[in-house]
Amino acid sequence: MSELSSLLALMIFPGGLALLAAGLLYEWADRKLVAQLQNRLGPRWFQPLADTFKLLAKEEIVPQGVHKGLFWGLPVVAVAAALTAALYVPLAGLNPAAAFRGDLIVALYMLSLLTLCLGLAGANTYNRFSVIGATRTLTQLFSYEAPFMLSLLGPALVAGTWQISSINQYAAGNTWMILTQPVGFVVALVGLMGKLELPPFDAPEAETEIVSGALTEYSGRGLALFHLGKDIELVIGLTLVSAFYLGGLTNPLAFLLKTLALLLILAVLQSLFARLRIDQTVGLWWRVGALLALVQLLLVIVLKGTGVL
Amino acid sequence: MEEQVQAKNKFVVPIGPQHPALKEPGHFEFTVDGEIVVGATVRLGYAHRGIEKGCEDRNWAQGMYLVERVCGICSHIHAMTFALGAEKLANVTAPPRAQAIRLLVGELERIHSHMLWLGVQAHEGGFDTLFMYTWRDRETVMDLLEMLTGNRVNYSANVLGGVKCDVTDPIASEILKGMDFLEQRARYYLDIVSTDETFLGRTRDVGTMTKEQALRIGAIGPTGRASGLERDVRLNAPYAGYVDFPIKVVTEQGGDLLARTLVRVKELFESIRLIREVLDKLPPGEISVRMPRRVPEGAVVSRVEAPRGEVLYYMKSAGSDKPERIKIRTPSICNWATVMATAVGHKLADMPMLLAGIDPCFSCSDRSVKIVRRDDEQYMTWEALRQYGNGFYR
Amino acid sequence: MKIGVMINDLVRSLFSKPATEKYPFEKRPAPERLRGKLYWDPAKCTGCQLCVKDCPSEAIELIVLDKVNKRFVMRYHIDRCTYCGQCVENCRLECLGMSSEQWELASTKKEPFEVFYGKEEDIQELMDRLDHASATPQNRRD
Ligand code: SF4
Ligand code: SF4
Numbered sequence: 001m002s003e004l005s006s007l008l009a010l011m012i013f014p015g016g017l018a019l020l021a022a023g024l025l026y027e028w029a030d031r032k033l034v035a036q037l038q039n040r041l042g043p044r045w046f047q048p049l050a051d052t053f054k055l056l057a058k059e060e061i062v063p064q065g066v067h068k069g070l071f072w073g074l075p076v077v078a079v080a081a082a083l084t085a086a087l088y089v090p091l092a093g094l095n096p097a098a099a100f101r102g103d104l105i106v107a108l109y110m111l112s113l114l115t116l117c118l119g120l121a122g123a124n125t126y127n128r129f130s131v132i133g134a135t136r137t138l139t140q141l142f143s144y145e146a147p148f149m150l151s152l153l154g155p156a157l158v159a160g161t162w163q164i165s166s167i168n169q170y171a172a173g174n175t176w177m178i179l180t181q182p183v184g185f186v187v188a189l190v191g192l193m194g195k196l197e198l199p200p201f202d203a204p205e206a207e208t209e210i211v212s213g214a215l216t217e218y219s220g221r222g223l224a225l226f227h228l229g230k231d232i233e234l235v236i237g238l239t240l241v242s243a244f245y246l247g248g249l250t251n252p253l254a255f256l257l258k259t260l261a262l263l264l265i266l267a268v269l270q271s272l273f274a275r276l277r278i279d280q281t282v283g284l285w286w287r288v289g290a291l292l293a294l295v296q297l298l299l300v301i302v303l304k305g306t307g308v309l
Numbered sequence: 310m311e312e313q314v315q316a317k318n319k320f321v322v323p324i325g326p327q328h329p330a331l332k333e334p335g336h337f338e339f340t341v342d343g344e345i346v347v348g349a350t351v352r353l354g355y356a357h358r359g360i361e362k363g364c365e366d367r368n369w370a371q372g373m374y375l376v377e378r379v380c381g382i383c384s385h386i387h388a389m390t391f392a393l394g395a396e397k398l399a400n401v402t403a404p405p406r407a408q409a410i411r412l413l414v415g416e417l418e419r420i421h422s423h424m425l426w427l428g429v430q431a432h433e434g435g436f437d438t439l440f441m442y443t444w445r446d447r448e449t450v451m452d453l454l455e456m457l458t459g460n461r462v463n464y465s466a467n468v469l470g471g472v473k474c475d476v477t478d479p480i481a482s483e484i485l486k487g488m489d490f491l492e493q494r495a496r497y498y499l500d501i502v503s504t505d506e507t508f509l510g511r512t513r514d515v516g517t518m519t520k521e522q523a524l525r526i527g528a529i530g531p532t533g534r535a536s537g538l539e540r541d542v543r544l545n546a547p548y549a550g551y552v553d554f555p556i557k558v559v560t561e562q563g564g565d566l567l568a569r570t571l572v573r574v575k576e577l578f579e580s581i582r583l584i585r586e587v588l589d590k591l592p593p594g595e596i597s598v599r600m601p602r603r604v605p606e607g608a609v610v611s612r613v614e615a616p617r618g619e620v621l622y623y624m625k626s627a628g629s630d631k632p633e634r635i636k637i638r639t640p641s642i643c644n645w646a647t648v649m650a651t652a653v654g655h656k657l658a659d660m661p662m663l664l665a666g667i668d669p670c671f672s673c674s675d676r677s678v679k680i681v682r683r684d685d686e687q688y689m690t691w692e693a694l695r696q697y698g699n700g701f702y703r
Numbered sequence: 704m705k706i707g708v709m710i711n712d713l714v715r716s717l718f719s720k721p722a723t724e725k726y727p728f729e730k731r732p733a734p735e736r737l738r739g740k741l742y743w744d745p746a747k748c749t750g751c752q753l754c755v756k757d758c759p760s761e762a763i764e765l766i767v768l769d770k771v772n773k774r775f776v777m778r779y780h781i782d783r784c785t786y787c788g789q790c791v792e793n794c795r796l797e798c799l800g801m802s803s804e805q806w807e808l809a810s811t812k813k814e815p816f817e818v819f820y821g822k823e824e825d826i827q828e829l830m831d832r833l834d835h836a837s838a839t840p841q842n843r844r845d
Contacts, residue, residue: 038441039716041723128322132344132657199435200507208330208433208661210322272707273507275435277658278344280510367759374759374787438709445722452734459736459801465787473792474736497712504705 019086023231024048026263030234033267048231052224060220065126074124075218075225078117082232085110089239090168092252102162108149111195111236114229115141121226122214133213136204136278140194143285144201148191150293154184154300155244164243172248183296185245187289189262192237193269194285196230200273201281238262319347322657326355330433330661333671337664341657349652349660351645356672362698364635369395369604370469372632376622377463379637380673382425384463385411385418386615387637392467393548394611394624395632399469399604405553405592407471412550413587414458414466415613416580417484420491421450422616423573423580426668427498430570433661434511439501446494453487456480471597481588488581495577502570512566516651516663519564526646530618531576532667534560535568542614549613554587566666573668602630615640617668639673738786739806743777743820747796750775754790754799763790768825776821776829781808 027048035042062071088096088103096103115137122134155177156162159170171177178185194201205213215226242249242258249255276284319340326334334355340348360379364372373395377388389411396403403411424447431439451461458464458474466472476484502508518528523536533540541558543551559575561568606628613620618640627633644667652663689697724731733739741763748765750773755765762784768774791799810816819826 036721037713037716038438039445039712039719039722040441041721041725128320132322132341199437202435203658206435206658208435209658211329268710268713271438271713272709273436274431274439274505274511275658276507276510277656279656368757370757370789371759374785374789377787438713442709442712448722456734456736459734459738459788460786463785463787465738465789468789468792473788501708505708506706 016083019083019091019232019235020228022091022235023228024052026234026238026259027227027231029260029263030267030270033264034271037267037271048227052228055220055224055227058220060222061217063125063127063217066124066217070120070124071222074117074121075222075229078114078121078229079225079232081110081113081117082229082236085236086232088164089236090165090243090249090255091235091239092249092255094252096165099163099165104152104156104162104164104167107164107236107240108152111233112141112145114233115195117229118214118226121218121222122216125217127217129210129212129216130214132210133204133216136210137197137214139278140197140201140204140281143282144191144194144289147187147285147289147293148195150290150297151184151187151191152240152244154181154293154296157297157300157304164240168243168248168250170248171244171246172250176245176247178245178247181245181296181300183292185241187293187296188241188245189265190269190289192241193266194281195237196234198266199270200276202275203278203281206275235259238266324660324664331664331669331671333669335669335671335674337660339652339657339660344656344658346652346655346657346660349649351649353645353671353674356674358672361635361637364632366631368602368630369600369632372635373467373469374465376635376637377465379639380670381462382422382670383418383615383617383620383673385414385466386613386620388465388467389415389549390611390613390620390622391624391635392469393613394609394622395469395604396600397609397611398607398624398626399601401470401598401600403471403549404595404598405550406475406594407596409550409553409587409591410472410474410476410596411467412554413476413484413584414454414464414472415549416584416587417450417454417457418464419580419616420577421447421454422668423577424450426573426616426665427502427570430566430662430665431508433665434508436508439498439508443498446491449487449490453484456483468597468600470600471595473597475596476588476591481591485585485588488584492578492581495574495581498577499571499574502567502574509567511659511662512570515566515655515659516648516666517563517565518647518651520562522650523564523647526650527643528647529643530615530640530668531569531572532618532644532647534558535572536564537562540619542612542619546612548611550587553592554583554590556583566662569666603628604630604632617641617670617673618643639670641667641670641673644669645674733803733806735803737801737803737806738788739802739804740781740808741779741784741786741790742800742802743779744798744800745775745777745821745825746798748775748798749773749796753793753795757789757793759787759789760785766829768828774822774825776819776825779818779820780816781818782813782816 028043028045032042062068085107087098088107090096119134119138119141122130122137155171156167158177159167161167197204205215215223218226238259239249242262246258246262249258319342322339322341324337324339325331326336336352338350339346360375363375367375373388373391376391377384379387424443428440428443428447431443454464455461457476457480458466466474518536520537523533523538528536528538529540537560539558539560541556542548543556544558547555557579559572559579561572604626606626608623608625611622611624620640621638623636624632625634648663648667652660655663750765750767750770752765755763760783762780764778766776766778768776786801788801791801819829
């Protein structure tokens, strides 16, 4: 029985198919919101799905000189990593499919694995745009990763656990942490944008400079899988941040409202800025982001130590 | 044009002839060391269409419509330069009202071109929101042009000897209404480009060109004016309506991308002011005079300030109903060198903005191609060149 | 130093309709002066051929059936026309005009791009002649 249910959880709900569908819908919502903010029409609701099908049906062109195994394998690993990360987060406001002490770290590293795959995929080809894209992807990974982690550690420390589900429960039972740790929230949100390579942090795939960055050589199935991975990452990221900072996710309605509200903020931020150069991104993260997150963290530790929290 | 940079064992990033940064065909090679550009070359000529030669087979009126298609954005400018030159050759002067309307269309076109550029520049910098808004607002001026002349792109406002379209009262009031809206928007855009920190981060101190450099390279148009060069054909050698309606030249001292942006946005205000003035004091009378089919023998140089800088036409007539020779020098070709001169030392990420910063027009640039022939004869007589040309295009 | 200067516009458009026009479904009326399909009125035409001479793209031909009785047919190639309006400008008798309503002229076939203007019987006669000519294959087209 338990095998069957965990298999179901993995393949259908809340992992697997449901998550893919959610990812596509969230991508659509994001694109639609950005379009609305830019006073244009935007795609219809099935567009991401149609794109995926089209890409899956297309011929995959394997460029000369790449390691074939890596070329085929990396997209699969990327999606697998994203799906695995999804097991530990409270999707749709339900209890995570799996949980153990310290799963926060695992989930975060699963998400980083996705980015790592992206970087490797770019470095695997001889394409100059891909290689530059890969370098930028990895550079960016190193810059936002630490602040993003630190910003998620704040709530974890307050809750006194490294287990996502427990932090979620703690958050639901206490004041929203966006109020108690506003700096952490901002850093987490912006870190999420960096993770997802959304504008203004889209230097790794800046189309006007390096075409499509690391993914330039991907055409068919691999591209579709990477896109799916990104979509899943979007959902997971939104879930994590809203679970930690927006008072926890305890039912599907709260999940929908909170993540969509967060998505709206993301869309506004995406449309508000010009793209940062990669050096500006790194500078911003290490000079401002990491520092702010650290200060916040220290404050939390001190306050916790003195028993205020 | 080609500036060769030794690029052995270096990483070369090609941009173009097909690349999402540039929607027009041009090929650039940036040699990079990490993200830093250490060398840049340009190769043009993908959009050569043989227009100059084509003019020789067409009569004067037909030629005007051909040169109108040199560039999609400054179509009026090219037709106007051609018409002004032909009229000068034929000793015909278009009536004052026609000249004022030529100015009017020219300035409307300048607004449309500068707003288009602002959008492109924002897009190159990854600021798609600004891109969408400028292009939305550009529709206003496109609609006005369509209402006034009958087409959105190739306005065909000119005929030899005047213009086709008159300005009626309802049209004038529509244009004024449009100008009010655009002025308010231009103010908003000026605020964005001069204060938004993320956009400033991409434009400030990028591609700085000093006045001396600009002079030496021969930068013209807004690119030169952004480096403090007070050069504008509208002021230095007024033509058409600019004799009666003088302009104030907008210059900036910065010489960087920010200055180029500011010059163009501020020129919007100047154009709007001029349009209001022209509509207020539009000279009465005819809008065209008769033009002879045969143009007397002679040669003339016709110069006009296009949105991108000075357009120069050399026109020669042998007394027939067809031009003997038309030579077109467009502004983009003068400004390419500035990109190559300022690129080195900047980040690869700056390149698209730097390229777009001179408001390049590739179809404009490609007036001539270098033909590598088997016999390496360096000099040709005019006759031989002519025959070669005739053979080449046949 | 300011950041996010465009926020006003963003908020405004969040609550307003997109500027995009759903073109084939919603159409805006074209301005009165729009230069669309060319029209020719045979009644006043003198056959001076001025319009044909200055057409930059050889889009119009005036076929003379009978010069004395002023019987002409105009063959108009829509696909060659650049809608410049030079022919309209050239005709001193105002036989030519451009429609501001007919501007959606795209077609997947070649036939609609060749139009004959003129009096019914003239066109009929020209057609008969052309049919006749097409029997002798050499001189079918100009
Ligand atoms: S509008 Fe211009 S291209 Fe068309 S038929 Fe008249 S002259 Fe020729
Ligand atoms: S210019 Fe006018 S009158 Fe002359 S042939 Fe053309 S339509 Fe007829």
